[in-house]
Amino acid sequence: MSVEVKSFDVIFECDAHNAGGMRTDMAVRMVKPDLMEFALASDEGSFHGGGGTAPPPLTYFAAGLASCLMTQLRAFSKRLRIEVGEMKISTRCHWQGEQTGREPYVTAPVGFDLDIEIGTDAPLEEQLRLIETAKKGCFIEQTLVRENIIAHRLKVGEDWHDV
């Protein structure tokens, strides 16, 4: 008897617009598997030339990483039939920038630490199985362990150029 393998697509789009300052206004859409749209904005504090009207971009990255893993812990706890009450994740995202002379700085990640607390009476091995399953199902976590998968294009006149 063969086991059925099903695949599905998850697609999010973001139309980002910057009028001239540090603030960026965004329309973010889930396109698949469902259609829904949200308005978000980013800005920088005044010390970085922004107006402080919205959270800085990395706020959204940290929130996405923590909430994606949390959501999969919750979803898979049901699927694995592990009784789970409250959960907490303390997330720390650390980058380092390096600036040589007056050149623009270059950045690199240092580490991302997720400390998890699960309110449950399930034995430790069940909790570990839940975390392993959630890590494999977490879209952001699985993205961060892959090699270069980002593509950029620049509009020049009416044409798009790979950059």
Add this chain to the structure above:
Amino acid sequence: MSVEVKSFDVIFECDAHNAGGMRTDMAVRMVKPDLMEFALASDEGSFHGGGGTAPPPLTYFAAGLASCLMTQLRAFSKRLRIEVGEMKISTRCHWQGEQTGREPYVTAPVGFDLDIEIGTDAPLEEQLRLIETAKKGCFIEQTLVRENIIAHRLKVGEDWHDV
């Protein structure tokens, strides 16, 4: 004459709390170089067992990716003295999930496409230089091209275990 190399840290923390459903409430803090805190929440739509009270986690990931690059395009346009007006980035984040039989699904990124429009009279080579500089200075982009840098710990009693 030696060129001075300076490095600096950028740290964001996120305390995520899940009370039992699909909604996650978060306190997200920039810890370095400045201190500021924002309250964000994620949820899923009703078709995924959520209450639809907040955007799903990947909304924040797409917004972070687009706005981080946009912010660096703006910041470095000033540093490189390239006159830039409005900018647009159309971002598409594509993942695929695979489910075997009744097992929990596993996910993988397919591709992230950023299509950039820069309102400027600067020559193409200047625009390309701006994009290259922004990519190297974009914290999220530089994170996505690295190998595994995520660590997890689980609280067991009063101790933290690597998982």
